[in-house]
Amino acid sequence: MQQLPYFMPIKDRLRHYQARLSGFWTSLNLAQRCYLLAIIVSFVYLWDDAQSHGLMVGITALVLVAMLSEFWPKFIQIWDSLPGKAVILLFYGFVANYALVQASGLVNDITGVSADHLPYTHNFAVLLSVPIWFVITSLVVLLLIQFSIPVYILLLMLLRPFGLHSIWHPPGYRFGIITGFIRFGAGLFLLIQLTLLTTYTGVLYGVSQTVTNIVGDIETDLTINVIKSSDEEIAAAIKEKPELESTLSELDEAKAIIDQQASSYEKKVKRILANFIFDNEADARSxxxxxxxxxxxxxxxxxxxxxxxxxxxxxxxxxxxxxxxxxxxxxxxxxxxxxxx
Known part of the structure; x- marks a missing residue:
């Protein structure tokens, strides 16, 4: 690294730092630039007393662009291979089957007859279910990424002394390990934001009900005993610290609000489908x-x-x-x- 003279005009020193900063910026790819901007905006968000919602949206957008720019080329590479096509089509076929079943159940809940008699409403219900299953697949992919990134970083660190880590990246790729840690944190952030969004809007209401029913069916006496013991421990803790009761009541109120928002989404979808059935698919003359x-x-x-x-x-x-x-x-x-x- 070239050493700067001890005595140097401030203007020349600023130009030197500007050149170094410009060189550092140009050496980064699109994803790394978005990660860097997201970190800078995150500091601004933490220092902002009002904690603007727009800053949070900007951070989420930058992280999303960064992850898409990194993983979309990988997705294309997998799709170009025959085994990759088989896995992707199998995955989305599984998702499409559940979307069809959920749409059929919605139509049946509304009308009381089979969805086979209302094909246009069934198709419309499938289209309304697409956002739900898109969110589900995004959550699954993000979870898989979170499980794989620590292994990826560990392999990079183990292969670094042998100089083999560079073959995993395109030529000129810099800061592989640091980017891996940032990617891991960004993935967790995006996963939390997506989970909060689905919880607030209630788009996963039907899926959560299905999971709850499955868990209820496979519940054993052991789990019942654990729940009972937990309730006893909570009651004992409340006796020791009465202030815990107010905290638990606040949590119950928050849970009730989330449940209400979740059920409201399904009610909105059913209202849309009911209007579609009466205004479009049903016949005024017969x-x-x-x-x-x-x-x-x-x-x-x-x-x-x-x-x-x-x-x-x-x-x-x-x-x-x-x-x-x-x-x-x-x-x-x-x-x-x-x-x-």
Whole structure:
């Protein structure tokens, strides 16, 4: 490294430092630059008393761009290979199957009939489920990355004395180990942000319910005893420190708010689907008799799903009833039976 003269004009010294800083910046790739900017913005965020939401969004965006720029070329390399295509298609086929099942369950919960009778609504429900499963796959990928990065850093440190770590990176790649540690921290940060977002919006409500049911089915007596013992320990701790009771009540209130937000997401999706069924998929005119202002979906030659719109000052709801198809040719026996005293 070139030594600076002891006596040097301030202007020349500033130019020297500017040249060194410019050389350092140009030696970094896009991901490393984004990581560096994210660290700088993080310090600004910590020093900001108001802790602006915009700064947090900026940090998240920089980390996301950095990780995408690093892992997208790797994804392309895996996709170009035949085994890679098989693994990726198998993974997304598994995800698509669950998205179809979840969409079918939503339609059935709304109407009370099979989603096979409402193909357009089923497809629309699948499209609404795509963000949920996109978040799920992102969480899974981030978890896998977090498990692999410590192994990656350890291998880099073990291979460094032999000079073999450089073959893992393109020519001119600098600060591999330091970048690995920063990548690990950035991955954890992104995982936490994504988890908080899904918890706040409630997009994982259906998945959490499924996991809860599975855990409930496989629960054993041992786990029940552990839960009971934990409750006893909590009660004893509250007796020793009464202030813990207020803390636990605050946690219960926070959990109740999260549960409410989570269930509200599913309610919004169901309301959107219910409106779509009545306004788009159901028929206003039918060969089968139905109530005035109601709409009909023909299930088969003998049955219909009648949908009535109920509007009140507070909300709009729908009533679904499976009725016999009374047309010009069939179903008159049901009409006769209906008017009998």
């Amino acid at each position: 060969r089968c008799e139905h109530s005035e202002h109601s709409r009909v979906i023909e299930l088969n030659d003998y049955e219909i799903l009648e949908i009535e719109k109920i509007t009140t000052a507070d909300k709009t709801s729908y009533r679904y009833q499976v009725k016999p198809c009374i047309s010009a040719a069939i179903g008159h026996q049901f009409k006769v039976n209906a008017i009998k005293p």
